[in-house]
Amino acid sequence: MVIPAPRVQVPASAAKGEVFQVKALIPHSMETGLRYDEQGAIIPRKIINKFTCRYGDAVIFGADIHESVSANPYIEFYVRATDSGSLEFIWEEDGGGVFRLEHTLTVS
Amino acid sequence: MSMVESTRAILSSRRKLLITAAACSTAVLLPRGVRANDDAIGPVELITRLTGKTPAWSDRVRLDMPRVFPNGYSVPLALAIDSAMTEAEHVRRARVFAPRNPLIEVAAFQFIPQRSEPRVSTRIRLAEPQYVLAVAEMNDGSLLLNKAWVEVSSNGCK
Numbered sequence: 001m002v003i004p005a006p007r008v009q010v011p012a013s014a015a016k017g018e019v020f021q022v023k024a025l026i027p028h029s030m031e032t033g034l035r036y037d038e039q040g041a042i043i044p045r046k047i048i049n050k051f052t053c054r055y056g057d058a059v060i061f062g063a064d065i066h067e068s069v070s071a072n073p074y075i076e077f078y079v080r081a082t083d084s085g086s087l088e089f090i091w092e093e094d095g096g097g098v099f100r101l102e103h104t105l106t107v108s
Numbered sequence: 109m110s111m112v113e114s115t116r117a118i119l120s121s122r123r124k125l126l127i128t129a130a131a132c133s134t135a136v137l138l139p140r141g142v143r144a145n146d147d148a149i150g151p152v153e154l155i156t157r158l159t160g161k162t163p164a165w166s167d168r169v170r171l172d173m174p175r176v177f178p179n180g181y182s183v184p185l186a187l188a189i190d191s192a193m194t195e196a197e198h199v200r201r202a203r204v205f206a207p208r209n210p211l212i213e214v215a216a217f218q219f220i221p222q223r224s225e226p227r228v229s230t231r232i233r234l235a236e237p238q239y240v241l242a243v244a245e246m247n248d249g250s251l252l253l254n255k256a257w258v259e260v261s262s263n264g265c266k
Contacts (some may be wrong), residue, residue, distance in 0.1 A: 019225055032233075033175075034265065039181055055223065062218040063228075067211045068265070070182040070231040078225035 004028050006099050008089050013106040022061075024051065025074045026091050027089035027098060032067040048073050050092040055105075056085040079108045151241050152253055154207060163243055171200075171242040173256040180264025182231045189226040189244045189252070193219070199226040199246045208238035211266055221247075223260035233264035 006026035014020045026048055033045025045067065053061040061077050078085075084107045091099040125149040150192070155163045168190040177183050191199045204214040219226045234240070237259040244252040 032211070043200040052178070053224075058220070058223065059218075060220045060223040063230075064215045068206050068209050068214040068216060068233045070233055070264070074229075074231055076229040080133065080223055080226050082223070 004091075004099055006091055006101050008101055008103060009040065010087060010103045010105065012104075013108060014108050016081055016083075018081045019078050020081060021076060021078055022053065022087075022091055023074070023076045024053075025072060027072050030067070030069065030071040030073060030091070036069070044062065046094045048091050048093050050090075052073055052090045052092075053077070053079070054088040054090070055079060056083060083107055125199070130213070141195060150254060151207070151239065155241065155243055155251065156204075159244070159251060162252050163253035164217070164222035165253060166244075169242050169244050169252045169254035171204075171240065171254050171256040173240060173258045175257060176259045176261075177234075178261050180234045180260035180262045183219040183234050183258060183260060183264070184229070185232050185240070186201075186229040187217075187242050189225050191246075193221045193224075195221050195228065196246045196247075199244050200247055202226060202228070203243045203245070206232065206234055206238060206242070207241065208236045209233065212239075212253070234258060234260045235263050235265040236260065259260075 004027050009023040011020050030048065031043055032044045035043045047065065047067060047074050049065055051063040051065060052059055060079060063075055065073060082092050084105060087103045087105055089101045114129050146153060150164060164178060170188045172186040185204065187202055189199045191197060199219050200217055201218050203216040205212050206214050215230065217228050239255040239257050241253065242257050254266065
């Protein structure tokens with residue numbers, strides 16, 4: 001199985017109080033559980049069901065994702081720069097898979 | 109009771125049961141042929157049944173989607189809610205529903221006052237032309253609702 005390689009686009013630095021954009025994408029087929037294979041058996045659901053962004057110690061954005069989100073789920077959201085520190089992006093998959101990325105942000 | 113009437117009665121109670129079941133589960137599943145926005149159930153009624161609260165239509169919720177889009181597999185969606193995002197006044201969560209999809213709940217986004225803005229973009233699947241609904245849950249418990257009509261020409265849920 002190919003391990004999905006998520007990617008994010010985040011600025012390296014921001015002014016204190018500034019709101020910056022984050023673009024997050026993970027390659028994933030988002031199998032809905034509604035499709036059948038050639039033998040007529042249902043293809044089990046396997047989707048990214050949750051995305052979380054932590055900034056320092058706090059969760060500052062989250063998304064509960066259901067079957068109607070497109071394959072290769074893409075989320076663009078907006079964060080206020082408070083302190084220099086790490087941003088952690090976490091994708092959770094059906095069956096317990098967890099994929100993470102970390103980014104260091106400098107706030108001046 | 110005629111055959112037609114009894115079938116209607118069964119369908120009607122089955123629908124109520126399914127909607128109640130849907131409201132209780134995290135994955136909102138309405139089987140094919142039983143649709144939450146059958147003419148009898150409008151968006152306000154649907155959201156009321158799903159959440160237990162009556163939403164109010166509001167222009168503070170802005171749901172931007174293309175009116176016409178060829179590909180139902182990946183329809184752009186942009187959602188923004190007017191809010192100061194202070195401790196006293198903020199959006200807790202925004203939910204998106206596609207009532208004519210086989211699974212109507214699309215996504216829910218959580219925002220934190222002073223840390224994230226109530227604004228998000230993503231891409232969603234749509235099975236057929238329909239009104240997509242966005243509901244903002246405010247910190248005082250109120251629900252604000254808005255909708256966007258999208259005409260897709262291919263079924264993104266197959």
